[in-house]
Amino acid sequence: MSLQVPSRLVIASRESRLAMWQAEHVRARLSLLYPQCSVEILGMTTRGDQILDRTLSKVGGKGLFVKELEVAMAEGRADLAVHSLKDVPMELPEGFALAAVLEREDPRDAFVSNDYASLADLPAGAVVGTSSLRRQALIAARYPHLVIKPLRGNLDTRLGKLDRGDYAAIILAAAGLKRLGLPQRIRAVLDPEDSLPAAGQGAMAIEIADRTDGVDMVALLAPLNHVPTAQAVTAERRVSKVFGGSCQVPLAAHATLAGNQMHLRAMVATPDGTRIASAEVHGPATDAAQLGDQVAEKLREQDAVAILASCLAEADGGGT
Numbered sequence: 636m637s638l639q640v641p642s643r644l645v646i647a648s649r650e651s652r653l654a655m656w657q658a659e660h661v662r663a664r665l666s667l668l669y670p671q672c673s674v675e676i677l678g679m680t681t682r683g684d685q686i687l688d689r690t691l692s693k694v695g696g697k698g699l700f701v702k703e704l705e706v707a708m709a710e711g712r713a714d715l716a717v718h719s720l721k722d723v724p725m726e727l728p729e730g731f732a733l734a735a736v737l738e739r740e741d742p743r744d745a746f747v748s749n750d751y752a753s754l755a756d757l758p759a760g761a762v763v764g765t766s767s768l769r770r771q772a773l774i775a776a777r778y779p780h781l782v783i784k785p786l787r788g789n790l791d792t793r794l795g796k797l798d799r800g801d802y803a804a805i806i807l808a809a810a811g812l813k814r815l816g817l818p819q820r821i822r823a824v825l826d827p828e829d830s831l832p833a834a835g836q837g838a839m840a841i842e843i844a845d846r847t848d849g850v851d852m853v854a855l856l857a858p859l860n861h862v863p864t865a866q867a868v869t870a871e872r873r874v875s876k877v878f879g880g881s882c883q884v885p886l887a888a889h890a891t892l893a894g895n896q897m898h899l900r901a902m903v904a905t906p907d908g909t910r911i912a913s914a915e916v917h918g919p920a921t922d923a924a925q926l927g928d929q930v931a932e933k934l935r936e937q938d939a940v941a942i943l944a945s946c947l948a949e950a951d952g953g954g955t
């Protein structure tokens with residue numbers, strides 16, 4: 636059975652520099668795999684890119700970055716969308732699916748500053764920029780003398796705000812900085828022991844829509860799927876899904892693999908870092924989803940539901 640390769644494939648992408656880098660990476664790989672196919676990128680602005688003055692958790696969360704791309708696919712203007720997996724909701728709308736997960740870049744958080752070498756070097760009262768409730772909780776727990784302020788926008792915008800002096804330091808995903816050729820901006824990578832990464836951090840995913848023309852997109856994209864990464868993020872996203880995961884809750888889930896052996900760690904916290912539940916499990920990578928359920932169960936035994944409920948109550952009350 637031979638694969639039906641269309642003469643043209645269109646990749647929908649956000650227009651940020653990171654999103655375009657990621658789309659171009661996929662475009663180049665597909666062009667190499669299918670030289671007879673013309674692979675193009677359709678850049679689009681999403682609501683998540685437009686709303687910059689409010690914390691995402693207050694305006695609708697992750698879905699804001701993917702909706703417009705899904706509309707383009709549903710209308711036949713695009714065949715696939717490339718996303719940072721971290722920004723993809725745990726449940727996709729009817730008719731859409733993740734077809735491939737690419738090999739993960741560095742999943743860790745990065746400490747970025749022009750004046751300080753690490754979080755531990757920051758003086759009392761220093762302002763740290765992050766809009767991630769997960770990063771906020773982890774910093775507040777370990778460094779209660781620091782002040783956390785929201786930081787939105789794409790990577791270049793965030794670095795610009797740091798350079799302007801609005802913050803003593805900011806926390807970003809190492810993966811984004813590396814992909815954009817800015818690894819020198821990383822003053823220190825945060826050990827996952829101290830700053831457990833978000834589910835899917837550092838991984839790119841390709842989303843597709845149901846289609847009626849018989850083209851098997853999953854088969855076409857299969858060579859791009861990296862099985863160990865797909866297994867790791869399956870476990871991580873399962874934890875997130877169990878707790879209704881979005882960026883509205885401080886939740887971390889990170890899996891590492893040694894051969895077929897998976898080590899999955901997860902954490903939930905209150906945004907102020909005063910209450911933290913964390914758990915870990917080991918097991919075969921082929922049981923990724925069950926490992927996710929197991930770690931979620933362990934978190935539940937440590938009152939994870941109550942911890943997250945307090946956080947949601949705070950968000951509803953419009954707390955900062």
Ligand SMILES: NCc1[nH]cc(CCC(=O)O)c1CC(=O)O
Pocket residue numbers: 719720721722806807808810811835836837838839
């Ligand atoms: N929430 C925004 C976002 N989505 C993906 C990345 C970075 C790249 C990745 O994790 O794959 C970032 C920026 C950041 O968290 O600093």
